[in-house]
Amino acid sequence: MEKAPLPRPLPHLETLLGPDARDFSSQNWPNEPRLFKAEPKRMDWLLDAIPRDLSQLSRYTRLRLRAWWINQNGDFQQTQLTQENLQHRRPEATVVVDRLEEAFPHVGRFLRSLGSELAIPLKAATASFYVSNKNQSTRVHYDQQEVFLHQVEGEKTWHYSKCEEAVFPDRPNFGPSSASRDGGITLPTDLSDFETVTLLPGDILFLPRGWWHQSLALSDSYSLTWTLWCMNKAEQLLEQLYPVLREEASARMIASPANDINWDEMKEILRYGLAGLPHSD
Numbered sequence: 001m002e003k004a005p006l007p008r009p010l011p012h013l014e015t016l017l018g019p020d021a022r023d024f025s026s027q028n029w030p031n032e033p034r035l036f037k038a039e040p041k042r043m044d045w046l047l048d049a050i051p052r053d054l055s056q057l058s059r060y061t062r063l064r065l066r067a068w069w070i071n072q073n074g075d076f077q078q079t080q081l082t083q084e085n086l087q088h089r090r091p092e093a094t095v096v097v098d099r100l101e102e103a104f105p106h107v108g109r110f111l112r113s114l115g116s117e118l119a120i121p122l123k124a125a126t127a128s129f130y131v132s133n134k135n136q137s138t139r140v141h142y143d144q145q146e147v148f149l150h151q152v153e154g155e156k157t158w159h160y161s162k163c164e165e166a167v168f169p170d171r172p173n174f175g176p177s178s179a180s181r182d183g184g185i186t187l188p189t190d191l192s193d194f195e196t197v198t199l200l201p202g203d204i205l206f207l208p209r210g211w212w213h214q215s216l217a218l219s220d221s222y223s224l225t226w227t228l229w230c231m232n233k234a235e236q237l238l239e240q241l242y243p244v245l246r247e248e249a250s251a252r253m254i255a256s257p258a259n260d261i262n263w264d265e266m267k268e269i270l271r272y273g274l275a276g277l278p279h280s281d
Ligand SMILES: [Fe+2]
Pocket: 141, 142, 143, 213
């Protein structure tokens, strides 16, 4: 009798998402938001080493952490987490501290292990934390990556809805390369039809790319965003294509100047590459 394959171990995903991690993983990353209720203290071993006091955090590491001040009206300022910069932020700004994995190696190790458990190939995985005071909100926007919004302390309400205009976006709607470059997609002004969920400590909301979302802190709030930069199919194709192309001398030639591409030559190289892919005819 044939033995059933052993289930793939997912210890880090289960630590993050709780008992529903296995079911989530088996659904191959549905393009739907999903709420995970899990034991609040399960991540303490990882999070307790990260100072939650911003002043303390700014002194913690010689590596200057990148930070953002996000104002109530959606304006944002990219800066570095220093004592001086902290004093000059607007009191109502939500503070985002980026790339915790660069300052905290154990966070980096957790993210790498998480990535190796996931079936979807990742370009990168990062962790940021968000500190907001009661009643602070963020501007409605969508992102181009998958995120786990992890409430650590306090309560936060999230409103979310699918953006029908931006199907699987690969550019952000928020930040330096944002909305105006994204085909003029207008921001929703009426969120009354949006789904609403309030995250309590320990809860995680999974949001896929291309879903409008806006948050409101119901109390002073400390949360983490675990960001997974999942590859899209174009990126996956290019990644598979390159090792095939590098076997062909004409593909290894120095690139043409930008406006002087010989497309007949390029198509020939592409034909070679496509023919070398597994299972291609
Ligand atoms: Fe976002």
